[in-house]
Amino acid sequence: MSTKCFVLVLASMIKGEQISVFEEIVLAFMCKAHTILHVLGRCEDICGLGNSCFALILFFVPGAASTFVEKRIVGSQSCKSKRDYHVDITSVQKGKYCGGALLNTRWVITASHCAEQEVKLKLGKKLLIWTAEQKIPREQQFTYQDEEDEGKPHDIMLIKLSEDVSPKLATISYNRKDCAKPEEHADVEIGGMGAKKAGDKPENKVRCATTQITQCGENDKPDSKYSSDEAAVMCAFKPGVESCFGDAGTAVVYKEKLHGIIVSQPVDKCAQTIVMLNICHYIEWMEKTMKDN
Template sequence: MKLCLVLVLLLGGSASGDIEKRILGSTECKKDRQYHVQIESVQGGRSCGGALLNTRWVITAAHCAGQAIKVKLGLNNDVSIFTKAFSLMKGNSKKHEQTVPVAQQHAFKDEEGKLHDIVLIKLNEDMSAKTPTIDLHSGECSRPPPKAKVQVGGMGQAKTGGKPVKEVRCATTEISACGENDKPADAYHSDETTTMCAHRPGVEACFGDAGSAVEYEGHLHGIIVSDPVDKCANQIVMLDICYYMEWIEKTMKEN
Protein backbone atom coordinates (compact mmCIF):
# COMPACT_ATOMS: atom_id res chain seq x y z
CA MET A 1 0.00 0.00 0.00
CA LYS A 2 1.67 2.97 0.12
CA LEU A 3 1.42 1.35 3.33
CA CYS A 4 4.60 3.14 3.47
CA LEU A 5 7.13 1.15 5.26
CA VAL A 6 8.95 4.40 5.77
CA LEU A 7 12.51 3.55 6.72
CA VAL A 8 15.59 5.70 6.41
CA LEU A 9 17.47 4.98 3.20
CA LEU A 10 21.18 5.55 3.19
CA LEU A 11 22.02 5.55 -0.47
CA GLY A 12 25.60 6.55 -1.05
CA GLY A 13 26.07 9.09 -3.79
CA SER A 14 22.34 9.85 -4.20
CA ALA A 15 21.25 13.46 -3.94
CA SER A 16 18.74 14.00 -1.15
CA GLY A 17 16.31 15.52 -3.63
CA ASP A 18 16.17 12.24 -5.53
CA ILE A 19 15.07 10.20 -2.53
CA GLU A 20 11.29 9.91 -2.55
CA LYS A 21 9.23 8.48 0.28
CA ARG A 22 7.99 5.15 -1.00
CA ILE A 23 6.79 1.75 0.14
CA LEU A 24 9.62 -0.15 1.73
CA GLY A 25 9.13 -3.66 3.01
CA SER A 26 5.65 -3.96 1.50
CA THR A 27 5.33 -5.79 -1.80
CA GLU A 28 3.37 -5.67 -5.01
CA CYS A 29 0.14 -7.51 -4.33
CA LYS A 30 0.32 -9.63 -7.50
CA LYS A 31 -2.69 -11.98 -7.28
CA ASP A 32 -3.74 -10.78 -3.81
CA ARG A 33 -6.24 -8.01 -3.17
CA GLN A 34 -7.86 -8.20 -6.60
CA TYR A 35 -11.03 -6.80 -5.02
CA HIS A 36 -9.33 -3.44 -4.35
CA VAL A 37 -10.96 -0.34 -5.86
CA GLN A 38 -9.75 3.23 -6.09
CA ILE A 39 -12.12 6.07 -5.19
CA GLU A 40 -11.61 9.70 -6.22
CA SER A 41 -13.84 12.73 -5.78
CA VAL A 42 -15.06 14.13 -9.09
CA GLN A 43 -14.03 17.62 -7.95
CA GLY A 44 -10.53 16.37 -7.14
CA GLY A 45 -8.47 16.50 -3.98
CA ARG A 46 -9.72 13.28 -2.41
CA SER A 47 -8.35 9.79 -3.04
CA CYS A 48 -9.18 6.59 -1.15
CA GLY A 49 -9.27 2.84 -1.40
CA GLY A 50 -12.21 0.49 -1.08
CA ALA A 51 -13.25 -3.10 -1.61
CA LEU A 52 -15.72 -4.79 -3.95
CA LEU A 53 -18.18 -6.89 -1.91
CA ASN A 54 -20.15 -8.32 -4.83
CA THR A 55 -21.03 -7.43 -8.41
CA ARG A 56 -22.89 -4.26 -7.33
CA TRP A 57 -21.56 -3.01 -4.00
CA VAL A 58 -18.35 -1.35 -2.76
CA ILE A 59 -17.42 -0.55 0.84
CA THR A 60 -15.14 2.28 1.97
CA ALA A 61 -14.81 5.03 4.61
CA ALA A 62 -17.63 7.58 4.72
CA HIS A 63 -15.24 10.53 4.53
CA CYS A 64 -14.18 9.22 1.10
CA ALA A 65 -17.70 9.83 -0.24
CA GLY A 66 -20.52 12.31 0.43
CA GLN A 67 -20.16 13.81 -3.05
CA ALA A 68 -20.03 12.52 -6.62
CA ILE A 69 -17.14 10.07 -6.84
CA LYS A 70 -15.27 8.07 -9.45
CA VAL A 71 -14.93 4.40 -8.60
CA LYS A 72 -12.17 2.54 -10.45
CA LEU A 73 -12.48 -1.23 -10.38
CA GLY A 74 -10.42 -4.16 -11.61
CA LEU A 75 -7.12 -2.38 -10.98
CA ASN A 76 -5.35 -5.52 -9.82
CA ASN A 77 -7.29 -8.17 -11.71
CA ASP A 78 -5.21 -11.15 -12.79
CA VAL A 79 -6.14 -11.12 -16.47
CA SER A 80 -4.01 -11.04 -19.59
CA ILE A 81 -3.49 -8.01 -21.79
CA PHE A 82 -5.52 -9.79 -24.48
CA THR A 83 -8.50 -10.16 -22.12
CA LYS A 84 -8.29 -6.48 -21.23
CA ALA A 85 -8.15 -5.54 -24.92
CA PHE A 86 -11.18 -7.74 -25.68
CA SER A 87 -13.08 -6.15 -22.81
CA LEU A 88 -12.26 -2.70 -24.16
CA MET A 89 -13.55 -3.63 -27.63
CA LYS A 90 -16.81 -4.92 -26.12
CA GLY A 91 -17.29 -1.62 -24.32
CA ASN A 92 -16.94 -3.14 -20.86
CA SER A 93 -14.28 -0.65 -19.84
CA LYS A 94 -16.95 1.83 -18.76
CA LYS A 95 -17.96 -0.60 -16.01
CA HIS A 96 -14.44 -0.38 -14.59
CA GLU A 97 -14.70 3.37 -14.02
CA GLN A 98 -18.08 4.54 -12.81
CA THR A 99 -19.16 7.95 -11.54
CA VAL A 100 -21.50 7.34 -8.62
CA PRO A 101 -23.85 10.05 -7.28
CA VAL A 102 -24.52 10.75 -3.60
CA ALA A 103 -27.95 9.11 -3.85
CA GLN A 104 -26.25 5.72 -4.23
CA GLN A 105 -23.99 6.16 -1.20
CA HIS A 106 -25.31 4.73 2.06
CA ALA A 107 -23.45 5.85 5.18
CA PHE A 108 -24.02 4.23 8.57
CA LYS A 109 -25.88 6.12 11.28
CA ASP A 110 -26.47 4.63 14.71
CA GLU A 111 -29.72 4.74 16.71
CA GLU A 112 -28.82 8.20 18.01
CA GLY A 113 -28.31 9.50 14.49
CA LYS A 114 -24.52 9.69 14.84
CA LEU A 115 -22.58 9.15 11.64
CA HIS A 116 -19.87 6.48 11.54
CA ASP A 117 -16.96 6.56 9.09
CA ILE A 118 -18.19 3.74 6.86
CA VAL A 119 -20.27 3.77 3.68
CA LEU A 120 -21.69 1.33 1.14
CA ILE A 121 -21.65 2.44 -2.49
CA LYS A 122 -24.07 1.00 -5.04
CA LEU A 123 -22.52 0.89 -8.52
CA ASN A 124 -24.40 2.08 -11.59
CA GLU A 125 -23.78 -1.19 -13.40
CA ASP A 126 -23.07 -4.72 -12.25
CA MET A 127 -19.54 -5.94 -12.60
CA SER A 128 -18.96 -9.36 -14.13
CA ALA A 129 -19.64 -12.29 -11.82
CA LYS A 130 -16.03 -13.28 -12.49
CA THR A 131 -14.69 -10.06 -10.95
CA PRO A 132 -12.87 -10.91 -7.68
CA THR A 133 -14.60 -9.79 -4.47
CA ILE A 134 -13.66 -9.90 -0.80
CA ASP A 135 -15.45 -12.41 1.44
CA LEU A 136 -17.75 -11.31 4.23
CA HIS A 137 -18.48 -13.55 7.20
CA SER A 138 -21.61 -15.61 6.61
CA GLY A 139 -21.89 -16.64 10.25
CA GLU A 140 -20.48 -15.45 13.55
CA CYS A 141 -17.99 -12.62 13.20
CA SER A 142 -15.54 -11.77 15.97
CA ARG A 143 -12.76 -9.21 16.17
CA PRO A 144 -9.19 -10.43 15.53
CA PRO A 145 -7.38 -10.92 18.87
CA PRO A 146 -4.42 -8.79 20.01
CA LYS A 147 -1.24 -9.43 18.01
CA ALA A 148 -3.21 -11.18 15.26
CA LYS A 149 -1.61 -10.59 11.87
CA VAL A 150 -3.90 -8.75 9.46
CA GLN A 151 -3.35 -7.85 5.82
CA VAL A 152 -3.62 -4.28 4.60
CA GLY A 153 -3.06 -2.71 1.23
CA GLY A 154 -3.73 0.26 -1.01
CA MET A 155 -2.34 2.82 -3.41
CA GLY A 156 -1.72 5.74 -1.05
CA GLN A 157 0.92 8.42 -1.52
CA ALA A 158 3.45 9.48 1.09
CA LYS A 159 1.87 12.94 1.17
CA THR A 160 -0.66 15.13 -0.58
CA GLY A 161 0.52 15.87 -4.09
CA GLY A 162 3.03 13.02 -4.07
CA LYS A 163 3.80 10.86 -7.06
CA PRO A 164 0.85 8.65 -8.13
CA VAL A 165 1.12 5.00 -7.20
CA LYS A 166 0.47 2.74 -10.18
CA GLU A 167 0.11 -0.59 -8.42
CA VAL A 168 -1.70 -1.98 -5.40
CA ARG A 169 0.72 -2.66 -2.55
CA CYS A 170 0.31 -5.20 0.28
CA ALA A 171 1.71 -5.48 3.79
CA THR A 172 1.03 -7.25 7.08
CA THR A 173 0.53 -5.54 10.42
CA GLU A 174 -0.67 -6.63 13.88
CA ILE A 175 -3.72 -5.82 15.97
CA SER A 176 -2.75 -3.61 18.92
CA ALA A 177 -4.39 -1.51 21.61
CA CYS A 178 -5.70 1.87 20.50
CA GLY A 179 -4.38 4.99 22.15
CA GLU A 180 -6.56 7.75 23.56
CA ASN A 181 -6.35 9.79 20.35
CA ASP A 182 -6.64 6.88 17.92
CA LYS A 183 -10.06 7.34 16.36
CA PRO A 184 -11.73 8.52 13.14
CA ALA A 185 -12.09 12.22 12.45
CA ASP A 186 -14.19 14.21 14.92
CA ALA A 187 -17.13 14.27 12.51
CA TYR A 188 -17.63 10.54 13.09
CA HIS A 189 -18.60 8.59 16.18
CA SER A 190 -16.36 5.83 17.46
CA ASP A 191 -15.71 3.90 20.66
CA GLU A 192 -14.07 0.66 21.74
CA THR A 193 -16.93 -1.39 20.24
CA THR A 194 -16.48 0.03 16.74
CA THR A 195 -12.80 0.90 16.46
CA MET A 196 -9.64 -1.21 16.45
CA CYS A 197 -6.00 -0.44 15.73
CA ALA A 198 -2.93 -2.11 14.27
CA HIS A 199 0.77 -1.42 14.61
CA ARG A 200 3.95 -2.92 13.25
CA PRO A 201 7.28 -1.10 13.01
CA GLY A 202 7.71 0.32 9.54
CA VAL A 203 4.16 -0.30 8.28
CA GLU A 204 2.22 2.90 7.75
CA ALA A 205 -1.04 4.01 6.17
CA CYS A 206 -0.56 7.03 3.93
CA PHE A 207 -2.59 9.63 2.06
CA GLY A 208 -5.08 7.74 -0.11
CA ASP A 209 -5.12 4.51 1.92
CA ALA A 210 -8.26 5.38 3.91
CA GLY A 211 -11.20 3.15 3.03
CA SER A 212 -8.99 0.21 2.08
CA ALA A 213 -9.84 -3.24 3.39
CA VAL A 214 -8.28 -4.96 6.38
CA GLU A 215 -8.23 -8.70 5.78
CA TYR A 216 -7.94 -11.46 8.39
CA GLU A 217 -8.09 -15.17 7.69
CA GLY A 218 -9.49 -14.56 4.23
CA HIS A 219 -12.37 -12.29 5.28
CA LEU A 220 -13.03 -8.56 5.45
CA HIS A 221 -12.52 -7.51 9.07
CA GLY A 222 -11.86 -3.79 8.92
CA ILE A 223 -11.87 -0.55 6.97
CA ILE A 224 -8.93 1.83 7.38
CA VAL A 225 -10.08 5.25 8.60
CA SER A 226 -6.66 6.78 9.28
CA ASP A 227 -6.43 9.80 7.00
CA PRO A 228 -2.93 11.31 7.17
CA VAL A 229 -2.17 14.22 4.86
CA ASP A 230 1.46 15.31 5.10
CA LYS A 231 2.92 12.25 6.77
CA CYS A 232 2.01 8.60 7.11
CA ALA A 233 0.40 6.98 10.17
CA ASN A 234 2.18 4.11 11.90
CA GLN A 235 -0.74 3.38 14.24
CA ILE A 236 -3.41 2.36 11.74
CA VAL A 237 -6.96 3.05 12.91
CA MET A 238 -9.74 0.85 11.53
CA LEU A 239 -13.44 0.24 11.97
CA ASP A 240 -14.38 -3.28 13.05
CA ILE A 241 -16.56 -4.80 10.32
CA CYS A 242 -18.13 -7.27 12.76
CA TYR A 243 -19.99 -4.38 14.38
CA TYR A 244 -21.56 -3.43 11.03
CA MET A 245 -22.42 -6.83 9.54
CA GLU A 246 -26.18 -6.61 10.13
CA TRP A 247 -26.28 -3.13 8.59
CA ILE A 248 -24.23 -4.22 5.57
CA GLU A 249 -26.52 -7.14 4.79
CA LYS A 250 -29.70 -5.12 5.36
CA THR A 251 -28.54 -2.14 3.25
CA MET A 252 -27.57 -4.28 0.27
CA LYS A 253 -30.83 -6.25 0.47
CA GLU A 254 -33.11 -3.22 0.71
CA ASN A 255 -31.41 -1.05 -1.92
Protein backbone atom coordinates in the same frame (compact mmCIF):
# COMPACT_ATOMS: atom_id res chain seq x y z
CA MET B 1 25.60 9.94 -19.20
CA SER B 2 22.28 8.93 -20.75
CA THR B 3 21.44 5.26 -20.91
CA LYS B 4 18.72 3.11 -22.36
CA CYS B 5 16.06 1.61 -20.21
CA PHE B 6 15.24 -1.97 -21.20
CA VAL B 7 12.23 -3.79 -19.88
CA LEU B 8 12.14 -7.35 -21.11
CA VAL B 9 8.91 -9.11 -20.38
CA LEU B 10 8.45 -12.81 -20.90
CA ALA B 11 4.91 -13.84 -19.97
CA SER B 12 2.33 -16.46 -20.70
CA MET B 13 -1.27 -16.64 -19.61
CA ILE B 14 -4.44 -18.66 -19.85
CA LYS B 15 -7.39 -16.87 -21.36
CA GLY B 16 -9.18 -14.56 -18.95
CA GLU B 17 -6.43 -14.39 -16.34
CA GLN B 18 -3.96 -11.66 -15.49
CA ILE B 19 -0.33 -11.78 -16.53
CA SER B 20 0.94 -11.23 -13.03
CA VAL B 21 4.55 -11.82 -14.04
CA PHE B 22 4.24 -8.95 -16.51
CA GLU B 23 3.17 -6.55 -13.81
CA GLU B 24 5.84 -7.66 -11.36
CA ILE B 25 8.66 -7.21 -13.86
CA VAL B 26 7.38 -3.88 -15.13
CA LEU B 27 7.18 -2.56 -11.58
CA ALA B 28 10.60 -3.91 -10.71
CA PHE B 29 12.26 -2.22 -13.66
CA MET B 30 10.04 0.84 -14.04
CA CYS B 31 11.82 3.71 -15.72
CA LYS B 32 11.79 7.34 -14.68
CA ALA B 33 8.60 9.39 -14.87
CA HIS B 34 9.13 10.59 -18.44
CA THR B 35 9.40 7.06 -19.75
CA ILE B 36 6.36 5.97 -21.74
CA LEU B 37 5.25 2.37 -21.39
CA HIS B 38 2.58 0.93 -23.63
CA VAL B 39 0.15 -1.00 -21.49
CA LEU B 40 -1.18 -4.18 -22.95
CA GLY B 41 -4.59 -5.65 -22.35
CA ARG B 42 -5.82 -9.21 -22.48
CA CYS B 43 -3.42 -11.62 -24.06
CA GLU B 44 -5.94 -12.85 -26.61
CA ASP B 45 -6.38 -9.24 -27.74
CA ILE B 46 -2.64 -8.98 -28.27
CA CYS B 47 -2.17 -12.25 -30.10
CA GLY B 48 -5.59 -12.82 -31.58
CA LEU B 49 -5.70 -16.33 -30.18
CA GLY B 50 -8.71 -17.93 -28.53
CA ASN B 51 -7.13 -19.99 -25.76
CA SER B 52 -3.65 -18.96 -24.78
CA CYS B 53 -0.68 -17.16 -26.13
CA PHE B 54 2.93 -16.37 -25.51
CA ALA B 55 4.08 -12.77 -25.59
CA LEU B 56 7.56 -11.30 -25.73
CA ILE B 57 7.53 -7.55 -25.26
CA LEU B 58 10.59 -5.35 -25.44
CA PHE B 59 10.56 -1.65 -24.64
CA PHE B 60 13.40 0.61 -25.75
CA VAL B 61 13.26 4.05 -24.21
CA PRO B 62 16.28 6.30 -24.79
CA GLY B 63 17.53 8.68 -22.16
CA ALA B 64 16.11 7.04 -19.07
CA ALA B 65 17.88 5.23 -16.26
CA SER B 66 16.05 2.36 -14.57
CA THR B 67 15.05 2.75 -10.94
CA PHE B 68 12.86 0.98 -8.42
CA VAL B 69 9.36 2.20 -7.64
CA GLU B 70 8.99 3.70 -4.16
CA LYS B 71 6.64 1.77 -1.91
CA ARG B 72 3.56 3.63 -0.72
CA ILE B 73 2.14 1.67 2.23
CA VAL B 74 5.38 2.06 4.14
CA GLY B 75 7.03 -1.29 4.78
CA SER B 76 5.00 -2.87 1.99
CA GLN B 77 5.77 -5.49 -0.61
CA SER B 78 3.96 -7.25 -3.42
CA CYS B 79 0.72 -8.75 -2.13
CA LYS B 80 0.92 -12.48 -1.37
CA SER B 81 -2.76 -12.85 -2.22
CA LYS B 82 -4.12 -10.86 -5.16
CA ARG B 83 -6.17 -7.82 -4.22
CA ASP B 84 -8.03 -7.67 -7.51
CA TYR B 85 -11.14 -6.62 -5.57
CA HIS B 86 -9.46 -3.28 -4.80
CA VAL B 87 -11.43 -0.23 -5.95
CA ASP B 88 -9.90 3.15 -6.74
CA ILE B 89 -12.06 6.05 -5.45
CA THR B 90 -11.57 9.73 -6.34
CA SER B 91 -13.86 12.72 -5.89
CA VAL B 92 -15.11 14.28 -9.12
CA GLN B 93 -14.34 17.72 -7.69
CA LYS B 94 -10.82 16.50 -6.84
CA GLY B 95 -9.21 16.56 -3.43
CA LYS B 96 -10.20 13.09 -2.23
CA TYR B 97 -8.37 9.88 -3.07
CA CYS B 98 -9.10 6.55 -1.37
CA GLY B 99 -9.53 2.86 -1.85
CA GLY B 100 -12.38 0.45 -1.33
CA ALA B 101 -13.27 -3.21 -1.79
CA LEU B 102 -15.74 -4.85 -4.16
CA LEU B 103 -18.17 -7.03 -2.19
CA ASN B 104 -20.26 -8.24 -5.12
CA THR B 105 -21.26 -7.12 -8.60
CA ARG B 106 -23.22 -4.14 -7.22
CA TRP B 107 -21.69 -2.99 -3.93
CA VAL B 108 -18.42 -1.48 -2.70
CA ILE B 109 -17.36 -0.86 0.89
CA THR B 110 -15.12 2.05 1.91
CA ALA B 111 -14.74 4.78 4.54
CA SER B 112 -17.43 7.48 4.63
CA HIS B 113 -14.95 10.34 4.44
CA CYS B 114 -13.77 8.95 1.10
CA ALA B 115 -16.99 10.02 -0.60
CA GLU B 116 -20.04 11.97 0.64
CA GLN B 117 -20.07 13.69 -2.75
CA GLU B 118 -20.00 12.54 -6.37
CA VAL B 119 -17.10 10.15 -6.84
CA LYS B 120 -15.47 8.20 -9.63
CA LEU B 121 -14.81 4.51 -9.06
CA LYS B 122 -12.34 2.40 -11.03
CA LEU B 123 -12.65 -1.36 -10.72
CA GLY B 124 -11.18 -4.58 -12.03
CA LYS B 125 -7.56 -3.64 -12.59
CA LYS B 126 -5.76 -5.93 -15.02
CA LEU B 127 -2.12 -5.36 -15.68
CA LEU B 128 -1.84 -1.59 -15.33
CA ILE B 129 -5.31 -0.59 -16.55
CA TRP B 130 -8.79 -0.57 -15.02
CA THR B 131 -11.53 -2.54 -16.81
CA ALA B 132 -14.55 -0.66 -15.41
CA GLU B 133 -15.28 2.90 -14.36
CA GLN B 134 -18.41 4.53 -12.94
CA LYS B 135 -19.42 7.90 -11.52
CA ILE B 136 -21.52 7.52 -8.39
CA PRO B 137 -23.84 10.29 -7.12
CA ARG B 138 -24.29 11.04 -3.44
CA GLU B 139 -27.72 9.34 -3.45
CA GLN B 140 -26.08 5.92 -3.95
CA GLN B 141 -23.81 6.24 -0.92
CA PHE B 142 -24.96 4.80 2.40
CA THR B 143 -23.25 5.75 5.68
CA TYR B 144 -23.93 3.90 8.90
CA GLN B 145 -25.90 6.06 11.34
CA ASP B 146 -25.67 5.19 15.04
CA GLU B 147 -29.23 5.22 16.36
CA GLU B 148 -27.93 4.86 19.92
CA ASP B 149 -25.79 7.99 19.53
CA GLU B 150 -28.38 10.43 18.16
CA GLY B 151 -27.77 9.26 14.60
CA LYS B 152 -24.08 10.18 14.59
CA PRO B 153 -22.41 8.70 11.50
CA HIS B 154 -19.64 6.13 11.55
CA ASP B 155 -16.76 6.32 9.09
CA ILE B 156 -17.98 3.38 7.05
CA MET B 157 -19.95 3.45 3.81
CA LEU B 158 -21.54 1.16 1.26
CA ILE B 159 -21.58 2.45 -2.31
CA LYS B 160 -24.16 1.10 -4.75
CA LEU B 161 -22.85 0.93 -8.28
CA SER B 162 -25.00 2.39 -11.04
CA GLU B 163 -24.90 -0.90 -12.91
CA ASP B 164 -23.63 -4.37 -12.21
CA VAL B 165 -20.00 -5.05 -13.02
CA SER B 166 -18.89 -8.29 -14.62
CA PRO B 167 -19.24 -11.32 -12.33
CA LYS B 168 -15.72 -12.21 -13.46
CA LEU B 169 -14.31 -9.36 -11.38
CA ALA B 170 -12.79 -10.48 -8.10
CA THR B 171 -14.68 -9.76 -4.87
CA ILE B 172 -13.82 -10.19 -1.20
CA SER B 173 -15.98 -12.14 1.22
CA TYR B 174 -16.62 -11.68 4.92
CA ASN B 175 -17.99 -13.83 7.71
CA ARG B 176 -21.72 -13.30 7.88
CA LYS B 177 -21.92 -15.55 10.95
CA ASP B 178 -19.48 -15.93 13.82
CA CYS B 179 -17.63 -12.79 12.80
CA ALA B 180 -15.26 -11.73 15.58
CA LYS B 181 -12.68 -8.98 16.00
CA PRO B 182 -9.12 -10.29 15.56
CA GLU B 183 -7.39 -10.74 18.90
CA GLU B 184 -4.62 -8.46 20.09
CA HIS B 185 -1.26 -9.24 18.40
CA ALA B 186 -3.02 -11.05 15.54
CA ASP B 187 -1.45 -10.46 12.12
CA VAL B 188 -3.67 -8.68 9.59
CA GLU B 189 -2.92 -7.71 6.01
CA ILE B 190 -3.41 -4.18 4.76
CA GLY B 191 -2.99 -2.90 1.23
CA GLY B 192 -3.36 0.30 -0.73
CA MET B 193 -2.16 2.56 -3.51
CA GLY B 194 -1.73 5.71 -1.45
CA ALA B 195 0.94 8.37 -1.91
CA LYS B 196 3.39 9.45 0.79
CA LYS B 197 1.49 12.72 1.18
CA ALA B 198 -1.39 14.65 -0.37
CA GLY B 199 -0.53 15.85 -3.87
CA ASP B 200 1.98 13.09 -4.58
CA LYS B 201 1.38 10.61 -7.36
CA PRO B 202 -0.33 7.43 -6.10
CA GLU B 203 1.14 3.99 -6.61
CA ASN B 204 0.18 2.15 -9.81
CA LYS B 205 -0.57 -1.13 -8.08
CA VAL B 206 -1.75 -2.28 -4.68
CA ARG B 207 1.07 -2.83 -2.21
CA CYS B 208 0.56 -4.95 0.92
CA ALA B 209 2.00 -5.20 4.40
CA THR B 210 1.37 -7.25 7.50
CA THR B 211 0.71 -5.41 10.73
CA GLN B 212 -0.54 -6.43 14.16
CA ILE B 213 -3.71 -5.64 16.09
CA THR B 214 -2.90 -3.52 19.13
CA GLN B 215 -4.71 -1.46 21.73
CA CYS B 216 -5.81 1.96 20.52
CA GLY B 217 -4.25 4.99 22.17
CA GLU B 218 -6.27 7.90 23.49
CA ASN B 219 -5.98 9.79 20.19
CA ASP B 220 -6.32 6.79 17.89
CA LYS B 221 -9.85 7.47 16.68
CA PRO B 222 -11.74 8.23 13.47
CA ASP B 223 -12.17 11.90 12.62
CA SER B 224 -14.22 13.79 15.23
CA LYS B 225 -17.06 14.08 12.71
CA TYR B 226 -17.64 10.36 13.19
CA SER B 227 -18.45 8.13 16.12
CA SER B 228 -15.54 6.53 17.95
CA ASP B 229 -17.49 3.59 19.34
CA GLU B 230 -14.93 1.40 21.11
CA ALA B 231 -16.80 -1.71 19.99
CA ALA B 232 -16.20 -0.80 16.36
CA VAL B 233 -12.77 0.84 16.34
CA MET B 234 -9.61 -1.24 16.24
CA CYS B 235 -5.98 -0.31 15.73
CA ALA B 236 -2.84 -1.90 14.35
CA PHE B 237 0.83 -1.14 14.78
CA LYS B 238 4.08 -2.70 13.63
CA PRO B 239 7.43 -0.90 13.47
CA GLY B 240 8.14 0.19 9.90
CA VAL B 241 4.57 -0.27 8.64
CA GLU B 242 2.43 2.82 8.01
CA SER B 243 -0.64 3.79 6.00
CA CYS B 244 -0.42 6.89 3.84
CA PHE B 245 -2.62 9.41 2.03
CA GLY B 246 -5.01 7.48 -0.20
CA ASP B 247 -4.96 4.21 1.75
CA ALA B 248 -8.16 4.99 3.68
CA GLY B 249 -11.17 2.83 2.84
CA THR B 250 -9.03 -0.15 1.86
CA ALA B 251 -9.58 -3.67 3.13
CA VAL B 252 -8.11 -5.12 6.30
CA VAL B 253 -7.82 -8.87 5.79
CA TYR B 254 -7.63 -11.52 8.50
CA LYS B 255 -7.53 -15.23 7.66
CA GLU B 256 -8.36 -14.38 4.04
CA LYS B 257 -11.61 -12.63 4.99
CA LEU B 258 -12.53 -8.96 5.11
CA HIS B 259 -12.45 -7.90 8.75
CA GLY B 260 -12.07 -4.16 8.59
CA ILE B 261 -11.41 -0.99 6.62
CA ILE B 262 -8.74 1.62 7.22
CA VAL B 263 -10.11 4.98 8.38
CA SER B 264 -6.83 6.76 9.14
CA GLN B 265 -6.61 9.79 6.85
CA PRO B 266 -3.09 11.22 7.08
CA VAL B 267 -2.27 14.17 4.84
CA ASP B 268 1.29 15.41 5.31
CA LYS B 269 2.80 12.24 6.75
CA CYS B 270 1.89 8.59 7.05
CA ALA B 271 0.12 7.07 10.05
CA GLN B 272 2.19 4.74 12.23
CA THR B 273 -0.73 3.51 14.31
CA ILE B 274 -3.39 2.56 11.79
CA VAL B 275 -7.00 3.19 12.83
CA MET B 276 -9.57 0.81 11.40
CA LEU B 277 -13.22 -0.11 11.77
CA ASN B 278 -14.12 -3.69 12.59
CA ILE B 279 -16.79 -4.75 10.08
CA CYS B 280 -18.11 -7.45 12.42
CA HIS B 281 -19.85 -4.58 14.18
CA TYR B 282 -21.68 -3.69 10.95
CA ILE B 283 -22.64 -7.02 9.38
CA GLU B 284 -26.36 -6.71 10.08
CA TRP B 285 -26.44 -3.15 8.71
CA MET B 286 -24.46 -4.18 5.62
CA GLU B 287 -26.79 -7.05 4.81
CA LYS B 288 -29.92 -4.96 5.35
CA THR B 289 -28.64 -2.00 3.32
CA MET B 290 -27.76 -4.14 0.33
CA LYS B 291 -31.07 -6.01 0.51
CA ASP B 292 -33.27 -2.91 0.87
CA ASN B 293 -31.56 -0.86 -1.82
